[in-house]
Amino acid sequence: MWEGSQHISDITSVFASWSRDAAASCGVFDNFPGSSFVIQAKPLVTPSAPHRLWKGHAESFWDRIVAWSKNFRAFRNNPSKQPEAFLAQADTHWADVGNLPFNQWQAQALDVLNGCEPDAAWVEATSRQQRHARKLHLSNQSADYQSWLQSSMKAGMRPLFRALSNPEAKVERPFLDCPLEFRPFLRLEFWSKLWKAQPSPLPELDSQLQQVAREHAAQLPPLSLEQIKQRIRKLSNKAGGADGWSYAQFKVLPDEALEALLKIFHRIECDGILPEHWLTTLITMLPKNLLVERPIALCSSSYRLWAKLRFSEVDRWLASFIHKAPWEHAVPGQSTLDVSIRRLLQAELARARKLSRIVLFIDIQTFYESVSHELVAQQALLHNFPPLCADTALKVYRGARYIISDSVVSPRCFGASGLMAGCPYAPAIAKLALFPSLSSLHKSKLADNITAWLDDVSVDTEGAQAEKTAHRAVQSYHLLKHALQQDGLHMSIAKTITVAKARQAKGQARAGRMRSLKVPSLSHKWRLYKGGIFASAAWGHQAQGISPKRLKWLRGCAAQQLQRHKLGSLDLLFDLHSKFEDPLITILTQHFATVAKVFLRWPETLWGQLKTSWSSTWSRLQASPHPWKCVSGPMAAAQAYLMQLEIDAHSFELWSWDGEDFACTWKEPGFKVLIGPATGPEHGVKPNTSAPQSGFKLCGKVQCFIIKMGALNNARYAIAMLLGRTYSLNVITGPGATATHLNIGLSSSKNGLRTVCGSEGLCPRSGRGSIVRSLPCICNAKVYGKPTAS
Incomplete structure (x- = not known):
């Protein structure tokens, strides 16, 4: 069964049969993935009746009883049956920790609810129950937290990283002020306008693209078993689509099931008919702001697997396309940071040469949702985009879409426009949608530099005269705006530039949350610092650098994670902890x-x-x-x-x-x-x-040996430091001393420190003798502080 389908195609039946056999090979015979997709309509959840069992913890129950005992006079004028029903649960939360029997306590508790003053024994028994419940709750809470902490420290530590960043997550979304039962239909109405959607399936696009796609498929070699196995091994665990399959399930399939899946892929490429599993997409809505949500498409996992297997065709096309579109920087080997640094460097050069430079940062409003499928089909044929990839992706985009938000599904719709964020081909197809507008601006020669990263476009204008430069910038803006409107795209006036704000404040907040996590392992704390705190606080530091004042906090925070920040020297700390x-x-x-x-x-x-x-x-x-x-x-x-x-x-x-x-x-x-x-x-x-x-x-880093003394009563040592770095460890020993060797980094200095000790000798500055056998030692270093006993 498939939601809304009157006729099931042969390829859909074949894929469902493969799903049944593949699941059976793994021991799953009922409710296997890919068997059906049916939307169930259920009534709204009704609230629980107030007279039902209290769902809170025992300490919450006793906290309320203690509060009632302190305000017993309020029950004289306002008797109520609800406290009596609540008091009936005392037997559930009672613990044998006092001398007062439960029956006697319960009888006096009923008198308290009638306005009688409790005696001291009853108050003491109630307080003892409260303290016991709190102690038990804290003990259970601590045990649960330790269990969660131990499980969170495994593998990639995703729960711990989420604990650091969850308070920063956006929670604002539209329609929160509307009743819950209206929200699915309000979302459907909002997004249907952007997608130009309709409730029934859309007609097929130009047949020329389909014909070229079939010719392209005939020229491609079939996918091999080794290719799909190698690709599956590289896949990370992602959310699955409507068919129920996931990447984790593909990893446990036997070779026979994968070979059968490759035959289905080959048939889809040759016939051009997609199964319903591929034509059904779940659009999950993430919070963004009060006006719009962020749609993420959960395409079929098998479709995404096929797209990744054929992505080499798109890579070859992209290598040739960037010569036509020099403004495209979203290519392999580039990052958004590289583009930003290059732009800032150009601004620096203009300032050094005393030139005027104007940069227009342009953000296209709901870009992915506004791209026309017909425009993509035309541009794909014009620029020789791999026809098989373009045809298959457009068919998936024009399939059924189900909006999911607040754990509620909206009725399906079929969109005539809009790319799907989550499809492997979407970033490459987005370049086709922007090509007509940016090429017209490029040919006009009004802008000195154009940079595009998906839907983020920057236009740079530079000149010796400020007025002429500003005039060219305004002309560039109007030309690009008009060209985008012709393609159905609109500039976002509300957001023209994204700025990284308060990076250090975010890092400081994460450092505070990390202290509350109380991670016991030093290596795990360092991983959290590097991936959560440091990465957030120092993100984008290449643009302006980090001043010594700000860098001091970053290093101090790192020292706190290593639990050695009270030593007084950060240089010494990082020298001794060469692993970090x-x-x-x-x-x-x-x-x-x-x-x-x-x-x-x-x-x-x-x-x-x-x-x-x-x-x-x-x-x-x-x-x-x-x-x-x-x-x-x-x-x-x-x-x-x-x-x-x-x-x-x-x-x-x-x-x-x-x-x-x-x-x-x-x-x-x-x-x-x-x-x-x-x-x-x-x-x-x-x-x-x-x-x-x-x-x-x-x-550089010179290796030396440091003498580590055993448990000796007369052994004393001192650390010779100059400006914070570790330069030598001068060991003064007593009779019967033994030593072991440890390797650390030694930082030499041109400020008076030198190595004077050779092998098999005594330190010339040592009064009582030093073990310096084959150990380089710096003897003329100033010793700060008194030697301490080992």
Whole structure:
């Protein structure tokens, strides 16, 4: 059975039979996935009667009894039968923890409800029941939490990450002020207008696309068993569609079931007829704001699996399409951050060259829902989009849609427009929908740069004269707006730019929630910090860098997770915990990696402008007493970091540090900037001479041995620190001392510290002797604090 289908096609029956056999091979014989899809209409849930059993906990029951005993006089004038019915549940929550029998307590409790004052024994017995219930509840709650915590720390720790981010989730959605029974129909009315939907199936699109798709399918080699097995192994667990199948279920199917599924895929490609399982899509609505929700399509899992198997066709098309559409940046190997950094770098260059630059950030209102299927079919034929992929995707888009929100399903509809967020082909098809509008703007030569990432478009205009630049920007805006309206798309005036707001405040809030979680394992706490707190607080830091003041909080928060923040030196902490990377190193590595990636793709014709702007920006920062106050982009932030490292980078391609020069060949493939654990103006680690010629190492990590003393009464040790880093561990021993060796990173310094101890000798500065056999030791270091007993 399939909802609303008067005629079941042969391919639908074949797929249902395959579902039955595949489920039977795994031991499932009843209610197997893919057998039926029927919407059930049920009455609204009625509230429970007030006289029924109290659903709260025992401590809530006794809290109410204690409150009544303190206000017994109120029952003299207002007798009620409801408290008596509630009091009848006392037998359920009674515990043998006092000297007062239950019958005697119950009789006096009825007198209290009539306005009589309870005696001291009754009050004591009630309080004892209350304390016992609270203690038992806290014990059970603690046990339940520990059980949840132990299960949440397994695998990817998704429950713990959700606990950090759940309070930030959006909960606003429209129609909340409407009765529950009206909301499914109000949603259907709202989205039907956007989708141009109707209650009955839509006619088929142009037959030319279907014919070309059949020819394309005949040229493709059949999918192999090894291909589908390899693809299934890479699939992550996602929500399934209306057919009931999921990726997790595909992973346990035997080879015979997968081979039968491949035959069904081949038949669908050759005939062009899709099963009802593929033509039924669940549209789940996520909260967004009070005006509109965010639709996410739960397509059939088998359709998504087939689409991923044939996605190589789309990848090959995309490699050739970007030459026609140079504004497209949503391609493999690129991220939204790369696009943003490139735009900010262009603005920096314009500022250094004293040019006027205007950037228009354009967001298209309900873009995915407004794309016409007829427009997509025409553009797919015009630009040689893989016909089989386009034809199959459009048939899925024009199938039945069921809106799900608040756990309620709306009646089905068939949309004549709208892509489905959740379909693997939707991002590539979206490029076809924007091509006519953006190509007309590109041909007009009004804009100097156009960038498109799905529905987010930016238009850059640059010039020496501000008025002419503004005039060109206005012309570009009107031209693009008119072109979009011709294709049925509209600009969003309410939201023109998305700004990351209060990132540090969000990170601080997550840090507070993490402390309340009380995760016992150090490694799990560090994973939560890196993936939840640090990733949120430092997101997008490559745009402006992170100043030392803000970086101080990030490192301090990391030290708190390692439970060593009271040592007084963060550098010492991260030296001793070599397993956990210093956030400073992470920030530097991510920043230089992003900047180097943008430089690598910088046009050769504009390379001279980049060199000139680099030198002028460096001079401006160097002349300022506070360089970070002058940072206005990713390039200036990189230079501020280099100044902190005491690296002279006045020249773009030649840096000097500690009297040595290093060539920065940004355009050379494989060029890397390596940053080690000891960074900062107080450290002077020599560059590694064995570094590859295509890169250089700003600082290194020398391995040394530290003596760890056993349980000795006379053993004392002191940590020699200079400006916070760990430089040596000078051990003063007594008679009979034994030692074991531990490896940690040693940061040498040019500020007076040097290694003077050789092998098989005594430390020359040691008064009582040191075990220095084959152990390098720094003897002329200043010791801060008194040596403490081991």
